[in-house]
Amino acid sequence: MATRFARHCCLSAALLLTLSAWAPAHADASATRPVPTLTLQGQAQGAERQWDGVIQAVRQSTVAAQVPGNVTALLVKAGDTVKAGQVLARIDARDASAGLLRSQADVAQAEAQFNNARMQWERAQSLKAQGFISAAALDSARAQWQAAQAGVSAARAGRSQASLAQGFTTVSAPFDGRVLATHIEMGDLAAPGRPILTLYAPRPLRAVVQVPASQSDQVRTAQRVEVEVPTAGGATTWLRPTQVVALPGADPVSQTVEWRLELPDVAALPGQNVRVRFAELRNDPANAATTASQLSVPASAVLRRGELTAVYVVRGGRFMLQAVRTSTSPSSPGPVTLLSGVRPGDVIAADALKAGLANATPAKP
Incomplete structure (x- = not known):
């Protein structure tokens, strides 16, 4: 008797739980969830x-x-903004100062020898006129x-060189920009040609891409480069460069051609990786099917579950799951290009997650 009572209590409890779980769903059965839609349109894209x-x-x-x-002094660090002519570092100038003093002494000596030679020349002219010396003298x-005159010119040139070398002990910025990196520390020994720091101008920037030489001809005929x-916010966008230049030669090792694409004002940093695409438009009727099959949709319209990639297509006023094939990986940000599974003119859900919920219906335009 006790066993039957316990079994009856368990069935009653299960029934109550089932009713409590069914009641909200039944209450919302008549409510619909409109989901925005979008109409697929073919884009004039080719290879x-x-x-x-x-x-x-x-x-x-x-x-x-x-x-x-x-x-003796390193006055900037990586990330600092500098102006043209601003002092960046100083090198011990004692040796350069001693060289300048030595060259100044050489100039004084050369000028004294020149003055003495000039007076000897003038005296020789007078004596020759009186017949006291020969023409050879x-x-x-x-x-x-004339040799003393050349010696003065050489000494003055040496003084200018020593003065210039003394000026090189103060390292200044060649243009307005930012310090990308420093390659030396205070107290290190500087030598001619040893890098001190790397400086760059934040604007303008360019994208550099290495294109295989075997595809150089196809890329040169591209009608759109992006x-x-x-x-801002960590997203990405496709921009057209203001100028596209391909270097005239190929790298002998990698067999690639360097392309330089001047960019408008963008929020990027030197060394940052980007994606570059070259597209060839095909508007001729022979390629109409290929052109129409290139459909671009927002990433939110594509549902990815394991190996399944699909969109919700409107059929008979309801959403139907339709498998598609895309040209981008699941982790790629930005718009997604649909290669197959749908056609231009199809209406799909703009948000695949909302379209998969119960009672989701296409929103009225």
């Missing part, structure tokens, strides 16, 4: 080729030392005067 590129600054230079000496005095660049 498309994509490669990874990198952002470069159009103006970027590595500032190097021009004289030897210890670095006059020629010798003139040669000494670069996928980052935007």
